[in-house]
Amino acid sequence: MRQSPKILAFDIFGTVVDWHGSIVREMQALYPQVDGNAFALAWRAGYQPAMQRVRSGELGWVRIDDLNRMILDAMLPTFGLAHLSEAERQHLNRVWHRLDAWPDSVAGLLRLKTRYTLCTLSNGNIGLLTNMAKRVGLPWDCILSAEVFRAYKPDPATYLGVAKVFDVAPEQVMLCAAHHDDLAAARACGLQTAYIERPLEFGATQVKDVSPQAGNDFHARDVLQLAELLGC
Amino acid sequence: MRQSPKILAFDIFGTVVDWHGSIVREMQALYPQVDGNAFALAWRAGYQPAMQRVRSGELGWVRIDDLNRMILDAMLPTFGLAHLSEAERQHLNRVWHRLDAWPDSVAGLLRLKTRYTLCTLSNGNIGLLTNMAKRVGLPWDCILSAEVFRAYKPDPATYLGVAKVFDVAPEQVMLCAAHHDDLAAARACGLQTAYIERPLEFGATQVKDVSPQAGNDFHARDVLQLAELLGC
Numbered sequence: 001m002r003q004s005p006k007i008l009a010f011d012i013f014g015t016v017v018d019w020h021g022s023i024v025r026e027m028q029a030l031y032p033q034v035d036g037n038a039f040a041l042a043w044r045a046g047y048q049p050a051m052q053r054v055r056s057g058e059l060g061w062v063r064i065d066d067l068n069r070m071i072l073d074a075m076l077p078t079f080g081l082a083h084l085s086e087a088e089r090q091h092l093n094r095v096w097h098r099l100d101a102w103p104d105s106v107a108g109l110l111r112l113k114t115r116y117t118l119c120t121l122s123n124g125n126i127g128l129l130t131n132m133a134k135r136v137g138l139p140w141d142c143i144l145s146a147e148v149f150r151a152y153k154p155d156p157a158t159y160l161g162v163a164k165v166f167d168v169a170p171e172q173v174m175l176c177a178a179h180h181d182d183l184a185a186a187r188a189c190g191l192q193t194a195y196i197e198r199p200l201e202f203g204a205t206q207v208k209d210v211s212p213q214a215g216n217d218f219h220a221r222d223v224l225q226l227a228e229l230l231g232c
Numbered sequence: 233m234r235q236s237p238k239i240l241a242f243d244i245f246g247t248v249v250d251w252h253g254s255i256v257r258e259m260q261a262l263y264p265q266v267d268g269n270a271f272a273l274a275w276r277a278g279y280q281p282a283m284q285r286v287r288s289g290e291l292g293w294v295r296i297d298d299l300n301r302m303i304l305d306a307m308l309p310t311f312g313l314a315h316l317s318e319a320e321r322q323h324l325n326r327v328w329h330r331l332d333a334w335p336d337s338v339a340g341l342l343r344l345k346t347r348y349t350l351c352t353l354s355n356g357n358i359g360l361l362t363n364m365a366k367r368v369g370l371p372w373d374c375i376l377s378a379e380v381f382r383a384y385k386p387d388p389a390t391y392l393g394v395a396k397v398f399d400v401a402p403e404q405v406m407l408c409a410a411h412h413d414d415l416a417a418a419r420a421c422g423l424q425t426a427y428i429e430r431p432l433e434f435g436a437t438q439v440k441d442v443s444p445q446a447g448n449d450f451h452a453r454d455v456l457q458l459a460e461l462l463g464c
Contacts, residue, residue, distance in 0.1 A: 065399065117366060127398045130374040134349060142362040142375045147397075165379075166359045167297065 009121035011177035014201040017099040046071035063125040097131040108223025111232040119144045154185030194218035243409035244354035246433040249331040278303030295357040329363040340455025343464040351376045386417030426450035
């Protein structure tokens, strides 16, 4: 095992919070006539292509709040919701600020916080991540975001940016995420990596393969087990 | 009184933490032959001129950690410390990460946190502010810094940047600071302002005039009284 990291940087959507379940619940409450599962999956499916338009330079810098809104506006007619008012659209778009944490996240992070500096490293914007953390009690020491680095993951500027912010070597930072592509990009920058299993990230109809892949320093069932593996 | 703010943005050095007392104590412990009071005042006196070299464009973007180090290196000979090794200089420079909070800060912030989103708005860099907060338990919801906006206070980009990050109007942000010039610049951007008395910011030999000035929305003896004034 390598030297213990100093900074744990967490991916957020899917890793720490359950975007799928939270959006399904919100849709059931607000628009029960809509298939919440299909709606959540469609919204999320627009995410990477939207960020790609920023990465390619087509859009300039646009925050996730605004990308989510662009995707939402485009998909509402498909789900019979073209009539939603501006206020209703704004409220629905802010569901990404109101995502619930996976049941183990807060307890696991509180344990990890006793020995490590915990930050977010998410493509979500700073305000979104702060509102989300305050609502459910995620105990970050620092909110870092693509917005700080003006670049979206997997741009190396994001992973290396964490090391620069804390004035440490890349290998003293560990990215913790439920996505192998995110972890692979971090590893290519010299970061340590921990995979966190989230088999239900896309809901019960699309169970995710969470089998271990080579290259990660740690593979944990959830954040509580990660705390155990890291001696907390 | 205006509408209640949503975001409280705190100045840090002098307002939340006692840089003078902390540096004096560190010098007494490490280099008791040096006049700690004069040393602390000299170091701080180099701060505004160093930032001015960044603001004017002479230096490009430089973080406070590096500005503090430039000032330190230049003043060490004056205090008979020209012999300090690179490791000793690095350690001493990090005293700015180890500043102690004023006795009321943590308790006052914990009360304010129940009703408001609390962030830093400091010229200190993100890593410095995070390490400082973790060491003494400052319960920020979010660390914002000149480093996020690539501009030093009193640049309007910093004050307006807080409002943009949280997607609120400038008047929904309140800057809380022990410095009237900082508050005046924030007010010019439309922020609400709260003055916090810190008569001993520069030590007992240079007691600061903390009498109220017109224009501030609140004037508080300390962070606990600010919590009281803001209904927490």
